[in-house]
Amino acid sequence: MKKFGYILTEQPDLAWRLQENLRIRIPPKMKLLNRLFKTSSSDSEAPASARVEQMVTPVKERPRPVRASVYREANVVYESGYKRRGIVLDYSDTGVRLRFPTNEGMPEFVTLHAKGVGLQGPARVVWQKGSEAGFQLTTI
Structure with a gap:
């Protein structure tokens, strides 16, 4: 169900049809951060600290040589x-x-x-x- 979370939050009519026709329960709000950061525990709201560190650390660019x-x-x-x-x-x-x-x-x-x-x-x-x-x- 997690892989459809983003689609379902962006298309509420599709979520409604799935709930009505297929009797699938869809949580009211799928957490996009949990999907992006792929936390190990589904109960956890905080993203993995290593992933956050990677996203925040600036990329070291080397200067372009003088041409x-x-x-x-x-x-x-x-x-x-x-x-x-x-x-x-x-x-x-x-x-x-x-x-x-x-x-x-x-x-x-x-x-x-x-x-x-x-x-x-x-x-x-x-x-x-x-x-x-x-x-x-x-x-x-």
């Missing part, structure tokens, strides 16, 4: 040997964003040759949207 905006030529080479020419839009010590003339999909790992900005070596494709892609420099 340099440029417009330099670069090449990406696939494992198959296929070579694509692109333009470096911005880069940091850990990655680079490139724009290509076409919207082709790329494999997960490539070799980056961006001598104009001093970056060269293996890279992982982190994201790709349209003709742009983000690469993380890796060590294999």
Whole structure:
């Protein structure tokens, strides 16, 4: 019955029909907090302390590396040997964003040759949207 609690509190006509037609007793108010925090005891009104601690603890975000905006030529080479020419839009010590003339999909790992900005070596494709892609420099 707990898994239907939220639906039943949001749709009172459905709860009424279930009570009348199927002779199912539905508590007047299903506790949404109990459903979310999954307390071990059905009698307990307080959510589990570990779950509350997890929800309240702030997430530690690491700062985004400083990126340099440029417009330099670069090449990406696939494992198959296929070579694509692109333009470096911005880069940091850990990655680079490139724009290509076409919207082709790329494999997960490539070799980056961006001598104009001093970056060269293996890279992982982190994201790709349209003709742009983000690469993380890796060590294999």
